[in-house]
Amino acid sequence: MATINNINPSVDNIPIAVNRLRQSFFDRPVREISELRGQLSAIKVGLDKHRDQLATALEKDFHRSVLETIVLEYSCISGEIDYLTKHLASLLKADGPDEKSSLFSTLNMKTEKIPLGCVLIIVPFNYPLELSLSPLVGALAAGNNVALKLPYDKCPEFCVELTKMLLESVDPDRLIVVNGGIPESNALLDQQFDKILFTGSGKVGHIVMEKAAKYLTPTVLELGGKSPTFLTCHCGNLKKAWKRILWGKFANAGQTCVAPDYLLLDDKIYDKAISVMREVYKEMFPRINADVDYTHVIDQRAFDRLTGYLEKTKGKVIVGGGKDAASRFIEPTIVTDVEFSDILMKEELFGPILPIIRYSDLGKAVDTVRLKHDTPLAIYIFSDSTKEQELIKIIRSGGMCINETLMHAGCHSTPFGGIGQSGFGNYHGRYSIATFTHQRAVLKQRYWAEFTVDIRYPPYNYAKVRKLLVLSKLPAVPCLSVWNILAYVVVLAVGMIVGHSYTN
The missing domain is CATH 3.40.309.10 (Aldehyde Dehydrogenase; Chain A, domain 2)
Known part of the structure; x- marks a missing residue:
């Protein structure tokens, strides 16, 4: 049986490896779309190169049919990588608001999708190719660094082969691969991550949640149940x-x-x-x-x-x-x-x-x-x-x-x-981008718009209250360029009229 001692951090070294992973994210929290695409393409090349070896390894581990691996795992993850690579720019593009109320009409608004940081993915044995690479490529595409825990205790031949493929394909500053069983999982869960995705039993899911609570780490649990x-x-x-x-x-x-x-x-x-x-x-x-x-x-x-x-x-x-x-x-x-x-x-x-x-x-x-x-x-x-x-x-x-x-x-x-007892959170394709990013609101106010916001400053008086009530009753307008211009004109006119009436 193959050994992984030279490419797998020991339980004692897991805290050091995770700290290095976190530090590398702090050093480079933002990556260009071209770099992210390149990373996905490298994984796809590695997957195609190692496809037969990965399928054969699972056959050795638990007599899994090679054809079954190709049908149930390889074909699915191959298509997902292609999708993310093709659409990554639009998936990560900042969103604008659908509409603005008059009180916010002078603001420039957008919602950015920023990486969470360092993500822990714990993989089960049953579909170890799909259930490792699908969340992995989603997390990497979103700009995160990843610690990937593979089920070496259950399917060692496969884990060795996948680890080799990933080490050839992924920037080592962005990924650590941990092979092992319960001790390795516990050691990883004792570290601080920005999100944890666990696939497995409900019993272990409870343990993951308890561990995550120490750092208030959000989790995605993919469990099971009697379907x-x-x-x-x-x-x-x-x-x-x-x-x-x-x-x-x-x-x-x-x-x-x-x-x-x-x-x-x-x-x-x-x-x-x-x-x-x-x-x-x-x-x-x-x-x-x-x-x-x-x-x-x-x-x-x-x-x-x-x-x-x-x-x-x-x-x-x-x-x-x-x-x-x-x-x-x-x-x-x-x-x-x-x-x-x-x-x-x-x-x-x-x-x-x-x-x-x-x-x-x-x-x-x-x-x-x-x-x-x-x-x-x-x-x-x-x-x-x-x-x-x-x-x-x-x-x-x-x-x-x-x-x-x-x-x-x-x-x-x-x-x-899943939902309820079968877990919570989701991923795949564009849903992985939503899961592994934070949607951050970014608002920019223009200085010329001070007349619309001065009602928020003390001292307060009825004139300001009246102005606020009038503005709040104006209908929201869709965020189109022509409508934005019209909104500014309306707010300006209302503000001037109401303000003039209370100063005379």
């Missing part, structure tokens, strides 16, 4: 629906934070749907065992937890269920006759097990989901009924797909993030 999937009697194509459900559930062996955690299946189509599911399952997994091109669970602890669920469930395993402890392989498994009280429904499964719950009334099923598993990271529905699609929207969730699964999580054109 429900509804398959209703108004589904227009059961076979295609099942393909999308099984793909979404069993991709990466179910180790996906937005995977369909369980399925709620309409009683009206139950028998037919199960029959179609069996056909689709055989097509997608004609031969499934520990040796085929299918991802295994990440470690022994995860294997024991998932197989323990299968042993304790009161539901019925109708497909799958096979396992191999030596390689941590678990067959894609579907369990029927599951109740909300079952062991499979206690927490997010995060593995290749799909429980199926029957329902007869969609409204009651939705209410139960809201009661039992409020604010999941995603909700899914397979139905051609607009009424049913709208009904499940009352479930608060980080994201939602209709007749599809997973796709929203990889789309850089839309925000990705």
Whole structure:
């Protein structure tokens, strides 16, 4: 196994490394767009150069299919880097106000997007390429320096390869890469950062929040939860629906934070749907065992937890269920006759097990989901009924797909993030720029406009109050050049008239 001792700061050296990172930001807090673009382009070149090695490394770490890595991770982050590189100037451009009230009409106003400073990104094992590079390129594009914590304890081969790529591609004054496990994460969380983005479990999310509170550090938490999937009697194509459900559930062996955690299946189509599911399952997994091109669970602890669920469930395993402890392989498994009280429904499964719950009334099923598993990271529905699609929207969730699964999580054109127990904050594309910048209001007042602001100075009198009341009642005007000129004229005229009336 490769070693990272020469390119990874030790736990004891993490405070020194972070302090250097902060100092380098203080020394150069502003960077030109051309430099930021160049940094993104260098990462893209490095990503393309190391693509095959990164995918192969994940295959070594937990039997992840090379094709699955390309489809689920490389293609998504490659497109996002291209987008940020192309649109960076407009994304970072200062915004002007939509309108001005008369009291502020003489002000020149804009909202700048300035970097936060130093950002900590803590990466999980399940999608370590996408979940490291997507927030990383967003933070770097916004002008920040970054400390990137990689899950070396879970997928060491990949972490070594990604670290090499990043060291070749990124200015060392702007990035430190820390490989390790819990000790390294704790050491980083003990340092002062300007923002923390953590992806992982809710349990660890609480720890991150507690650590961040010491420095009042804002956080973005991408957690998980039991994301429900509804398959209703108004589904227009059961076979295609099942393909999308099984793909979404069993991709990466179910180790996906937005995977369909369980399925709620309409009683009206139950028998037919199960029959179609069996056909689709055989097509997608004609031969499934520990040796085929299918991802295994990440470690022994995860294997024991998932197989323990299968042993304790009161539901019925109708497909799958096979396992191999030596390689941590678990067959894609579907369990029927599951109740909300079952062991499979206690927490997010995060593995290749799909429980199926029957329902007869969609409204009651939705209410139960809201009661039992409020604010999941995603909700899914397979139905051609607009009424049913709208009904499940009352479930608060980080994201939602209709007749599809997973796709929203990889789309850089839309925000990705949770709500409530599934986290808060979001990123991807232009939303990353918003997350990793501070929107600073910059106002500039002209000296000739003193007559409009003199009412704020003591001594106060009724003439000033009258003038203020008159100006405050004037309608706001849109911020167009012609309107601005008109606004100045109106304010000037009103000010002179009101002021003259009270001096005579």
